[in-house]
Amino acid sequence: MTDAPVIEAKSLDLTFQTGDGPVQALSDINLSIARGEFVSFIGPSGCGKTTFLRCVAALEAPTGGTLTVNGMTPDKARQSRAYGYVFQAAGLYPWRTIAGNVKLPLEIMGYSGAEQEDRVRKVLELVELSGFGKKYPWQLSGGMQQRASIARALAFDADILLMDEPFGALDEIVRDSLNEELLKLWARTQKTCLFVTHSIPEAVYLSTKIVVMSPRPGRIADIIDSPLPAERPLDIRDSQIFIETAHRVREGLRAGHGDAA
Amino acid sequence: MTDAAVMPRRTSWQRVRGGKMLPVLSVLCAIVVIWYAAAVWMNATWTLDQAARAGTEPTFAEIVADTMVQKRPLLPAPHQVAATLWDQTIEQKVTSKRSLVFHGWITLQATILGFVTGAVLGVAVAVGIVHSRTMDLSVMPWAVISQTIPIVALAPMIIVLSNAVGIDGRTVPKTIISAYLSYFPVLVSMVKGLRSPGAAQRDLLKTYNASGMQTFFKLRLPASLPYFFAAMKVAVAASLIGAIVGELPTGAIQGLGARMLIGSQFGEPLIMWAALFAAAILAGVLVIAVGLLERLALRLMGQPGQGGAR
Structure with a gap:
């Protein structure tokens, strides 16, 4: 594997023109993400964490600076299907079964029928939804729906997984177990993950790198390389090193808020 | 027990x-x-x-x-209407000019033709409007204006014009009038239905680099189906009204509209009321048929509620 960063942002700016005048959503973002990293973006609403993810996905266009994904422009990367995107809402099509939903990107990308079946079976196994392929989304719980939407993003084997608060709407118990599963999944697939969250424990538990952001204008307040070991059972969250890291994230968030006030 | x-x-x-x-x-x-x-x-x-x-x-x-x-x-009493209705349906040969089954069939033909024409037209224009801002701005106002013209004023003109261009019989002008009434609810509902997928769902397809055609067939079209069937119910009833209105101008001797007119012109209220009820029953049957089709379609698409899986 090459050492070139998978995602690299240099003095990235994004200003939205709104009815109330320009709003600077991202200001001077400098960030480099290596292959296989798990990077969390944390910060209060309006800090630009989702906007940054959308820039990487070429769903928003930056107004300044440079951003490369796999060494290409984000739009080229999107066209070469470099990433899978998991939205906050599972957004499964109610008229398709779970297998049908996972198949959707494969149909669009023109995989053969046999290949589609094969991949659907594999990714459903990966997110532990084997046997639910024939169910419709409304027959599944919120957590299972979100797992299906992760399976959908994994189905076409993009190396980058972009996740925008995928577990934000779920209760904490479900969230814990999904976090644990996500880590296992990440370890197995070796994908580069970008994960937007509101939750400090979630960010610390999952990440190899935590990007703390602050609002108005959206900018990076701190980048923390996680000192946690690769092997992370759920009870690591009671360890001293976990608490210290969480504390540093909290400090970063507080400092960011102080600047803005 | x-x-x-x-x-x-x-x-x-x-x-x-x-x-x-x-x-x-x-x-x-x-x-x-x-x-x-x-x-x-x-x-x-x-x-x-x-x-x-x-x-x-x-x-x-x-x-x-x-x-x-x-x-x-x-105002005939209910049992009088029921008796006339019975007499003019069950007690007549279906080919008899006195049979409402005969007249109903004439009206039904124009209704179905008009309904299908109107539905196809409505969906086609809706697809155009959703995909082209220009069409949205240029066609939609005319579609709305078209519905402000009273159909009873337009119907005789359509009949005269279609005769003038050499079209024999009444089926074609009746179909046109019927389609004229039924395309509009389909158009309005389908525009709304095709636009119903939210930004997030469109973004999802964008991340797959899906083409416009793929977005249409995989997202917009299936998402619009509930709207489509709601429109179908309104449209099928409107089609029937259109066909009847097409039979009202002088000259028609066949169809439920002609029966209503004959009843009122010859002072036979029972005939008029029987035809009126025949039309209402026909409309009910058509709406129920569309409803059954809807249930079937939604069940195939795995939608709950609407009589699908419980």
Whole structure:
């Protein structure tokens, strides 16, 4: 594997023109993400964490600076299907079964029928939804729906997984177990993950790198390389090193808020 | 006995007792009662006039009795309409000019043709409007304006014009009028339905680098189906009205509209009312047919509610 960063942002700016005048959503973002990293973006609403993810996905266009994904422009990367995107809402099509939903990107990308079946079976196994392929989304719980939407993003084997608060709407118990599963999944697939969250424990538990952001204008307040070991059972969250890291994230968030006030 | 495990399906009697049918039946009864009262009230004038001419004064019971059996009542009593309806359907050969089945079939043909034409046109224009801002701005206002013109004013013109260009018979102009009435609800609903997928769902397809065609067939079209069927129910009833209106201008001798006109022109209210009810029953059957089709489609698409899986 090459050492070139998978995602690299240099003095990235994004200003939205709104009815109330320009709003600077991202200001001077400098960030480099290596292959296989798990990077969390944390910060209060309006800090630009989702906007940054959308820039990487070429769903928003930056107004300044440079951003490369796999060494290409984000739009080229999107066209070469470099990433899978998991939205906050599972957004499964109610008229398709779970297998049908996972198949959707494969149909669009023109995989053969046999290949589609094969991949659907594999990714459903990966997110532990084997046997639910024939169910419709409304027959599944919120957590299972979100797992299906992760399976959908994994189905076409993009190396980058972009996740925008995928577990934000779920209760904490479900969230814990999904976090644990996500880590296992990440370890197995070796994908580069970008994960937007509101939750400090979630960010610390999952990440190899935590990007703390602050609002108005959206900018990076701190980048923390996680000192946690690769092997992370759920009870690591009671360890001293976990608490210290969480504390540093909290400090970063507080400092960011102080600047803005 | 009637164990729940043995009899999971509720019989219609159980539903009546369950209270669902009771309100329905109450409303029906109320309508019939009001109708009878109105028939007595409206037809009494004629009874009193006749009595005055004969120099007698009828009792209230005699008035009521007479209002129920007049040959040309202002407002026929329900049982009179039912009897006429029975006589003109079951008791006639279906090819007879006196049979409402015959006339209903004539109207139904134009209705179905108009409905299909209108639905295809409505969906096609909606697809254009959703995909082209120019079409949205240029076509939509005309579609709205088209519906502000009273169809009774337009219908004779369409018939005269289609005769002038050498089209024989009434099926074509009736189809046009019927389609004219039915395309609009389809157009409006389909525009809304095709636009119903939110930004997030469109973004998702963008991340797959999906083409416009793929977005249409995989997202917009299936998302619009519930809107489509809602529109179909309105459109099928509108189509029937269009076909009947196409039969009203002078000259038509076949179809439910022609029967209504004949009934009113020759002072035969029973014929008119029977045709009116035949049309209402036909509309009901058509709407129910569309409803069944909807259920089937939604069930195939795995939608809950609407009679799909429980």
